Structures are given as C-alpha cells and as structure tokens.
Amino acid sequence: MMASKTVRWLGAPAPGGLALPAANPTPTHLYAPRGVYLDDERLIVVDSGNHRVLIWHGFPTHDHQPADVVLGQPDFFHEGPRAAGHGPANGFHLPTGVTVAEGRIYLADAWHHRVLCWHRIPDRSGTPPDSVIGQDSLLDIEPNRGGAASPQTLYWPYGVAWINGWLYIADTGNRRVLGWHGLPERDQPPDLILGQPDPCSNAENRGGPPAANSFRWPYAVAGDGATLYVVDAGNHRVLGWTPPPTTDRPADLVLGQADLQSAFEQPHVPQGAHRLRFPYAAACAGDRLFVADTANNRVLLWQPIPRVGAGLPAQAVYGQYNFADSGENRWQAVGPDTLCWPYGLCAHRQWLAIADSGNNRVLIWEV
Structure with a gap:
C-alpha cells in the first residue's frame, strides 16, 4: 500500500461504529454518489x-x-426522480457519470437514457440543461428512443x-462505447462505435x-x-487500446483477467493484485492508472501506466491493508481511509477524488 492522506471528506460525518453517514438531502449530505469530477x-x-x-x-x-449549487432538484432539500415530480426537462433519474469539456458539463442521466449538457458551468441552483444527446428532446426518456439501437440512441x-479532444459515452445497455472527435452538435452521429459490429447491434459480448x-x-x-x-464491469476487467481506436478493433490490454477471452469471478477469496470484481471506474494522472475495484472495496494503482499485455498486477492498493483483503470498511468502522x-x-494533479458510494460520501485523497 502506498502512502495516501485524506484531505477532504464531503458528505455527512459518520456517527461512529458501523453506522453510515446520513443520506437525507441537504447541501451537506450525499446518498450513494456514483460520479465525481475535480x-x-x-x-x-x-x-x-x-x-x-x-x-x-x-x-x-x-x-x-x-x-x-444543486442541479436536478428545486432546492437542496428535495430528492426523487424527475425533480421530485416536476418532470424530466430539469430532473434526473439515477444520474451517474460527469465530465467537463470546453467549459461544458456533460452528465450521464442513466435511467433517462440520455446525456445532458450545460453549455456553461451553472452558478445558480436549478439551472436547466441546454441540450441532450440520445433523445429527441429534454422531455423524452425512453430507452433507444422507444425503438431499436441506432447510432443516435442510448x-x-x-x-x-472528455479525453484529448474526444467525447466518449459508455452506452452500457447497448454494450458499446460511442466517441465523437470534438463536441457533438445536435443529433450528430458518433465517429466511433466500439464493441459492436455495426451501429444497430447491442448483444452482450457480441452474442x-x-x-x-x-x-x-x-461502465x-x-x-x-x-x-x-x-x-467492462460485467466481465470483471478493464480493456485498453494503444493508441486510442478510431474504428472498432480488438483491445491491446486487459487488466483483471489472465487473457482477453476470460471473465473469471470468484467471490469471497483473496483477489490479489491481478483480479477485479465488478470494477466501475478508472482515472489517469501522469504515469498512474487508478481503477475502482468496486466489489472488493478498494482502489488499485498501476504505475507506470499499463498499455499492452494481460493480467498485469497492480503496484498498490487503497482502502485495504493488503491485496488479500476485500471487506467493506475493512469490516470496521467508517474511517477517513476506508471504502x-x-x-x-477522478484524478487531478496529486488529488484522487473517490465517489465512495456505500459510505454516502466523496473522499479527496492526496496520493
């Protein structure tokens, strides 16, 4: 385990013991956060x-x-899908990922099957989104626009x-990744569809x-x-392409599995530095790759950053004492360095921001 220090804890404080921080909506409290940007x-x-x-x-x-600032609710003290009954034009249903690109916020509003965009960073609560990807309008919320998968549906x-001038969307239910070179205009088809043989297929593992x-x-x-x-959470792995793909092609790297054809999972045994169970996030900073090994309640670090190969071991673990442990909060109390x-x-400079969902908080670590 490498040295790390928690410098900020966002969300309600833990009351002690095994009790979790409070989750009721306030300007301070969080409930199962899944996305973070710093x-x-x-x-x-x-x-x-x-x-x-x-x-x-x-x-x-x-x-x-x-x-x-709060977005998606009428104020800091309301919760619920679609802005506590106010509708989908300015309300979300299980939002997850977020990024900032060229001064715009892009939000994955997962259960409304769309990505929302604010064309400038809001400085007032309740600011509605300006545009949408994956739906005809801000009032539409059906999966794949109520039909079959196509290049413009989610x-x-x-x-x-947002990576090196490309906007990527993990279109999880369609088992693909979409990419645009530059910021997409309204209903612009993607420049890249990764993981499927054509724009209208969405079978798990290509069938x-x-x-x-x-x-x-x-994810x-x-x-x-x-x-x-x-x-690739469902296959318990992370795939890598070096250089980044411009067309659909096989990956050059797999982490969490021994080879590119495996999806091995064995719960309740030591996973070591090689295996992943339901990883749900990754982040890069300098020569470091961080992966949220979610079901093992830890974050793994590869340094230097891996680019090709299979089954490469991580060099450090955060949230656990060693590579063998995997318990929630180390089977102890909620602490400033447990997960x-x-x-x-999200990795930025020397900071690693973690959406510690099961603890209803976000931690910012100096690593």
Whole structure:
C-alpha cells in the first residue's frame, strides 16, 4: 500500500461504529454518489441516490462543506426522480457519470437514457440543461428512443468522459462505447462505435463469449491521450487500446483477467493484485492508472501506466491493508481511509477524488 492522506471528506460525518453517514438531502449530505469530477476550479459530485448534481466552486476548504449549487432538484432539500415530480426537462433519474469539456458539463442521466449538457458551468441552483444527446428532446426518456439501437440512441449510459479532444459515452445497455472527435452538435452521429459490429447491434459480448472486442457492461471510460481504457464491469476487467481506436478493433490490454477471452469471478477469496470484481471506474494522472475495484472495496494503482499485455498486477492498493483483503470498511468502522463500494474516480494533479458510494460520501485523497 502506498502512502495516501485524506484531505477532504464531503458528505455527512459518520456517527461512529458501523453506522453510515446520513443520506437525507441537504447541501451537506450525499446518498450513494456514483460520479465525481475535480479540476482547479470546481468539484462536481453526482449524488445518484438523491437524483441530483452538487457543485462546489473551488477546492473545498474543509470537511463536510456544503455545496454551492444543486442541479436536478428545486432546492437542496428535495430528492426523487424527475425533480421530485416536476418532470424530466430539469430532473434526473439515477444520474451517474460527469465530465467537463470546453467549459461544458456533460452528465450521464442513466435511467433517462440520455446525456445532458450545460453549455456553461451553472452558478445558480436549478439551472436547466441546454441540450441532450440520445433523445429527441429534454422531455423524452425512453430507452433507444422507444425503438431499436441506432447510432443516435442510448440505453443506460452510465459513463461519460472528455479525453484529448474526444467525447466518449459508455452506452452500457447497448454494450458499446460511442466517441465523437470534438463536441457533438445536435443529433450528430458518433465517429466511433466500439464493441459492436455495426451501429444497430447491442448483444452482450457480441452474442458470444468475452473477447478482445466485446463488452458485457461497459461502465466508464478513461485515458491519457496515448491509451483509451474502458471499464467492462460485467466481465470483471478493464480493456485498453494503444493508441486510442478510431474504428472498432480488438483491445491491446486487459487488466483483471489472465487473457482477453476470460471473465473469471470468484467471490469471497483473496483477489490479489491481478483480479477485479465488478470494477466501475478508472482515472489517469501522469504515469498512474487508478481503477475502482468496486466489489472488493478498494482502489488499485498501476504505475507506470499499463498499455499492452494481460493480467498485469497492480503496484498498490487503497482502502485495504493488503491485496488479500476485500471487506467493506475493512469490516470496521467508517474511517477517513476506508471504502465501501467505490463507484466513481477522478484524478487531478496529486488529488484522487473517490465517489465512495456505500459510505454516502466523496473522499479527496492526496496520493
């Protein structure tokens, strides 16, 4: 385990023992957050269980600091799908991934089968989105627009990322990743469809066993411009393409499995530094790749960043004392360096922001 230090805890404090932090909606509380974004100017947290997004202007100055802006709800004290009954035009249903691209916020509103976009960073609560990807309008919420998969439809999009001038969406329900070179205009078809043989197919693992060019649950996308990583949660692995693909092709790297044809899972045994169980996030910073090994309640670090190969071991583990342990909060009390089902990651400079979903909080670690 490498040295790390928790510098911020966002969300309610833990009351002690095995009890979790409170989750009722306030400017301070979080309920099962799944997405997080951090840069020099802001922290954005997708408070998934409360169906909202919280924004802090600047780096938070103290633990449990209240957010400055709430999106998706009429105020800081409401929760529920579709803005507590106000409708889908300015309400979410299980939002998950978030990123900022060229001054715009892109939000994966997963159970509304769309990605929402704010064309500038909102400074007022309740600001509605400006545009949508995957639906005809902000009022439409059917999977694949009520029909079959096509280049312009989405089905449970859980992840969104902006990497080296490309916008990527993990279109989880359609078992594919979509990519646009640049910011897409309204209803613009993607430049890349990764994981399916054509724009209208959406079979799990292309209708066969796991392969180097297939997904079961592609949940998140990360990268550094030289390698593209897709977190394939359902196959318990992370796939990598070096260089990033411009057309559908087999991956060059697999982490969490011994080869590119395996989807091995064996719960309740030590996983070691090689295996993953339901990984749901990844993040890159410098020569480091972080992966949220969600079902093992830990974050793994590869350094230097891996680009080709299979089954490469991680060099460090966060949230557990060693590579053999996997218990929620180490089977102890909620602490500043324990994890319970980490779902989202963002690495920025020396900071690692973790959406520690099972503990109803976001941690920012210095690593």
